[in-house]
Amino acid sequence: MENAVAVIGAGVMGHGIAQLFAQAGSAVRLHDAAERQLASGLSAMEESLALLVEEAVLTPQAAAAARARVRPTTSLDEALAGAGFVVEAIPELLASKLELFDRIEQVVGEDAIVGSNTSTIPISLLAQRARRPERMVIVHFFNPAQLVPLVEVVPHPRMPPAAVERVLEALRRIGKRPVRLRKEVPGFVANRLQAAVVREAFHLVEQGVASLEDIDTVMTEGPGFRWSFVGPVEAADLGGLDTWQRVLDNLAPELSRAERAPAAIRERVARGELGAKTGRGLFDHAASTLAERSRARDRFLVRLEKLKRR
Template sequence: MNIERVAVIGTGMMGPGIAAVIALAGHDVRLIGERTDWAAEGVAKTCAVMEQLLANKLTTASKFQAGKARVCGTSDLDAGIQDVQLVIEAVYENLEVKQQLFERLDRLTAPEVILASNTSGLSITAISARTTHRERCATTHFWMPPHLVPLVEVVMSPNTSEQTAQTLLEFLHHCGKKPVLVRKDLPGQLANRILQAMIREATYVVQEGIATAEDVDTAVKNGLGIRLPVWGVLEHIDAVGLDMCLTIQNSVLPVLDNEPHATQVFAAKVQQGALGVKSGKGFYDWSVKDIDALKKLRDDFIIQTLHFRSEHEPC
């Protein structure tokens, strides 16, 4: 199926970035907000994202101008999804809300229209449970910030058709993303499963007094993390040798945290109201640490990495 028009539902943290990526790739985008002013704000955010990409030479002036013209906003869901080939839902993470939305979309769209959810933690099997045409439902999980991070996880439910999955993979490739196919609808999808294992061990190291939060992050950012953009985990195992890595695994795994829940220090901080940036403290004191500067540093690093890849990676 040829995807020409896409509806993106949600104008919060993810929707505008997703809309920008799709519009810059040459597709018409209807950005749907719950209210008219939210839809207008969403279009403005989308244009701002495109401006950031242009300023950092991640798109061209001609694509920027054409992309802006391809985005329109509306609060009318019924009108916004007319004649589209793909709907991407990017509303907040509430199962009941997503189920109701998918049920409505299933009624209003032709059976061949693909319905995708940007959920990061909910099951697409559960989200699509009230639909009739479940074969056209899948997860397309863009990572934050969606206009910069290349990864999109395409997650299949037991009902998702191969045609739906392959159409999404081809579309996302065309949009310049690096999609991966996750064939089992499990908590954490793919990359989040790896991330959550890291979070559990990192917080355990702090809890047990093995190292401070600062030293944990220093070790990750300046050791294993700095090579990950070009040196994957399984590539590392092959490069080092499976025999050596097996010896290390058998030595280290028995002393890692293996509890099936968050660490005590993690849970205790939440109970105490130490929620991170939003409360001023978490593992760090954010009254003396600048989150905006850190986000800018993150984005600048991603941008430089994208430029490096475009120059050195094979097509």
């Protein structure tokens, strides 16, 4: 199925997903309803391939071949024709996704797998109108999709085991480390873990314990530094479960139980201060910083992946 892949939506996530399949040798159709988005998705992909060449992950020939395997199109039907695997990455709006799935079902063949990169919508809602729900699956990539290894996989409960295995295999083939969730839950696993950390981070700032800058330093130089190699479960084992029992018994009652986003975020959003994309958010960002910072992040991620695989 992996030989013809259709990626629908060429925004932040779609171009990276298309790039992965193209690097692994698949013919990829990248579709976006907006011509401008398609063009900017392709140029982001070209920049990413150039970075991989600079970092000696790809030869210039392999990068050119990957780019040549991606056929951009604003025609959905053209993108879907003959596709064995479809991954949708359009905005997180259930109505739009349902409408898209209706159209996908009308065009793709019986054997095709239909994947969604949704961040929050459960598979049961995504498949609510599907004639063949058993071929639908959430494949939740992380931004930047072409560089972060994890993909969380939530198959429709009726997806046959062999089809689930095909999906996992396809993801492994493009170099990802898929984790299949055992049941449906809002936010999957990774975003729940991130949300727990972020909630506590803002709680500590509100309590005057640390500045915003300190929070980032504590994470990137402390737990985050270690977590890339030793996960929190193994860290508990290495640290000693007797210690961790005391730590959790003592700390659990102290932790934030906030049920909504913190005031520090709400107030800025209300003022239109959305972060790097508006030049100001929790920190101030110079005009060129977003692109520079993304490039620096991507370079670090490429090098981290190399280090981890060594």
